[in-house]
């Protein structure tokens with residue numbers, strides 16, 4: 187029997203032809219779709235292993251398609267494909283079930299490497315959990331800023347207790363990694379680290395995933411996550427996404443400590459440590475009535491907040507260098523270090539996708555270039571457009587702020603906004619509409635701001 191095929195979803199014929207030829211040359215079977223509708227039909231018929239999904243499709247949104255594909259083929263590993271300007275869309279795709287993302291234009295060896303990694307069960311998002319199982323903790327391996335020292339201290343202090351921990355932070359800041367670190371450092375937990383993604387698991391199935399179910403006429407018995415995490419850690423990733431009904435059931439389980447599998451299996455006592463994560467601020471979710479206050483107080487015994495990368499100062503360089511070493515060893519690439527210009531750009535950029543975005547930038551640069559030093563020209567265009575601060579002004583060598591750790595220090599919000607907008611326009615070769623698309627605002631917003639700053643605008647409409 188031939189292995190399941192790889193599904194490529196893109197409405198541009200040349201992309202379909204090039205991606206298919208590259209993967210077929212590696213011995214993969216490929217099927218192609220040009221729309222969400224066609225992709226869903228093919229997925230139902232062929233149960234592909236991997237789907238490469240372009241995030242902009244003629245009849246819908248690729249992020250939504252990824253969620254639908256994984257719900258119709260639970261074993262499917264989707265990979266989001268996006269244009270340079272929409273890294274945050276890719277981050278949102280990963281939050282909706284994508285195991286990895288690729289940024290166009292794709293180099294053939296990069297496409298093959300990401301697909302092979304996904305087939306082997308490795309992705310940027312999963313490597314850390316593997317490492318975590320082996321190491322005594324990845325959070326803290328790289329990054330010595332004060333906010334991260336505080337986080338590591340909290341993790342060390344509470345790892346050995348059974349108290350529930352609630353980890354918050356923007357997407358890609360390392361919440362799941364921190365949860366796995368807690369498990370690895372516990373010293374007392376002998377069971378497994380089990381993760382349930384509450385935002386992508388089908389709401390109809392989440393109760394059975396959590397509690398398990400007895401055998402039925404058409405389904406074999408299923409062991410629930412609570413039981414699999416016996417004497418270990420149960421991570422409820424993005425717990426605020428649970429429906430009101432599931433929130434009530436979870437509260438009930440926490441209060442009684444007893445779990446009864448669906449369909450009448452034998453009840454058992456729960457013995458796992460609960461760790462939850464949330465990207466939206468859980469207190470705001472409670473205030474808005476979307477998350478139960480009583481459940482939040484039960485789960486939020488030890489709060490841990492992961493700072494965004496832009497507030498971690500020089501950590502961005504430490505993490506980039508550590509990851510460069512790791513990825514070069516893994517991929518056999520010859521890079522040794524980052525140029526000073528690249529370090530300066532990294533300190534200027536605001537990293538909306540946080541560590542995940544940084545790792546993808548490093549991976550891209552190391553795969554597509556020759557080394558031994560990563561230069562600005564090796565970075566994706568949206569980063570090349572960022573002007574490093576003049577000598578003496580960057581975080582690397584700023585005499586006013588020796589050892590400065592905050593790239594925003596000394597700047598107002600308005601100055602940071604102006605710099606981000608100018609960088610986007612430069613990256614879009616001076617096109618305001620293209621920069622507006624990249625920043626997800628209307629062109630008129632940018633024209634208005636440029637006018638207020640007294641900047642000449644190419645192609646601006648009068649009146």
Ligand SMILES: Nc1ncnc2c1ncn2[C@@H]1O[C@H](COP(=O)(O)OP(=O)(O)OP(=O)(O)O)[C@@H](O)[C@H]1O
Nearest residue numbers: 310311314324325357358359360361362363541542
């Ligand atoms: N301290 C770290 N050093 C190196 N890599 C890290 C570190 N923390 C996280 N990562 C990597 O960053 C990526 C994002 O981490 P993780 O999935 O833990 O973030 P998250 O906050 O849970 O993201 P999301 O909210 O989008 O699910 C992963 O690839 C992980 O391996």
